Amino acid sequence: MKNRLLFALPLAAVLAFPALAQTTTSTTDQSAPAASSTMAAPASSTDAATGKAPLAPPSREGFWGHLNPFARKSYVRRQTEPIRDRVNELDELTAGNGKAIKDTDARAQAGIKLASDKADAADQHAVDAGNKATMAQQTAQQATTRVQTVETVVTNIDQYKAQNQAEILFRPGQVALSKTAKDAIDTMADSVKGQHGYIIEVQGFSAGRGQVAITTSQKMAESVVRYLVLQHEIPVYRIYLVGMGNAPTADEATKTKRMSGGRVEISLLKNDLEQLSSNTGAPVASADQPQQPK
Numbered sequence: 001m002k003n004r005l006l007f008a009l010p011l012a013a014v015l016a017f018p019a020l021a022q023t024t025t026s027t028t029d030q031s032a033p034a035a036s037s038t039m040a041a042p043a044s045s046t047d048a049a050t051g052k053a054p055l056a057p058p059s060r061e062g063f064w065g066h067l068n069p070f071a072r073k074s075y076v077r078r079q080t081e082p083i084r085d086r087v088n089e090l091d092e093l094t095a096g097n098g099k100a101i102k103d104t105d106a107r108a109q110a111g112i113k114l115a116s117d118k119a120d121a122a123d124q125h126a127v128d129a130g131n132k133a134t135m136a137q138q139t140a141q142q143a144t145t146r147v148q149t150v151e152t153v154v155t156n157i158d159q160y161k162a163q164n165q166a167e168i169l170f171r172p173g174q175v176a177l178s179k180t181a182k183d184a185i186d187t188m189a190d191s192v193k194g195q196h197g198y199i200i201e202v203q204g205f206s207a208g209r210g211q212v213a214i215t216t217s218q219k220m221a222e223s224v225v226r227y228l229v230l231q232h233e234i235p236v237y238r239i240y241l242v243g244m245g246n247a248p249t250a251d252e253a254t255k256t257k258r259m260s261g262g263r264v265e266i267s268l269l270k271n272d273l274e275q276l277s278s279n280t281g282a283p284v285a286s287a288d289q290p291q292q293p294k
Contacts, residue, residue: 160199160269164188168224170262172207175219177227185224188268189232198270200234202241206262209246216262218243224264 166188168181177185192198204221206213221241228234 160271162267163198163270164191164268166266168220168264168266170206170220170264172261174261175216175223177223181224182227185227185266186232188266189228189234192234192268193232195270198238198268200228200239201265201267201269202239203265203267204241204243204262205246205265206243207246207260211245214243214245217245220262220264224266 166184168177168184188200192200202221202224204217204219204224206217206220208216218241221243225236225239225241228239229236
């Protein structure tokens with residue numbers, strides 16, 4: 001019996017010693033957060049990325065040192081909970097920073113695209129302005145050219161130049177037109193259809209003397225004018241008729257031979273009015289066109 005007591009007392013001491021060590025460790029662990037808070041209190045909240053004070057190591061590691069073979073789950077949980085919370089906070093902070101970076105990048109890309117679009121629009125406006133300026137310059141140049149043309153035409157509006165001539169011969173005492181005479185008149189009349197700024201000069205010459213020659217020459221010229229008006233619808237105001245009698249022309253002034261019958265000289269005279277119509281591109285009003293009622 002005494003041997004059993006001697007054996008039981010050391011065994012009970014051995015079993016009670018771990019329990020005492022665990023209790024001491026728990027007391028130490030409970031006092032550790034207070035001591036850690038006291039030690040970490042002076043630290044600024046801006047020292048850590050999460051805005052919280054960094055974790056302080058425990059002042060004691062327990063009776064067993066770094067490793068407690070008799071640690072319970074509650075002890076392990078108390079030790080790991082602060083670390084897990086900080087890890088979760090860091091994950092949230094990292095996710096927030098990533099989202100903020102993406103948002104900033106998206107806004108930057110949108111700003112760059114907007115600036116690029118505005119730059120392209122400004123370039124297009126500049127190109128359009130340049131084209132409009134070029135067109136305006138061309139229009140001004142064309143207007144200047146037209147004004148100069150009009151000035152030239154107005155200056156020379158009464159200056160007619162001979163374009164075509166024809167001569168109709170008559171036998172003595174004849175005033176009617178022959179087939180050859182009509183063909184010559186047709187050729188000249190066809191060349192002035194649809195044109196402006198022209199006149200037709202008809203001069204009659206006849207053999208004889210005095211008023212008789214003048215009357216005969218005028219009748220021959222009138223037969224030509226009548227054919228132009230009736231057959232080719234040439235306006236009368238564009239035809240100028242003159243009975244010259246037996247007056248010699250410039251070519252005949254040096255000739256001694258006198259004509260035995262009569263003749264009519266037809267001259268087509270034109271000014272620059274047709275040129276003005278072709279340069280300006282606008283139809284030139286003529287007196288043979290009916291005026292619109294006002």
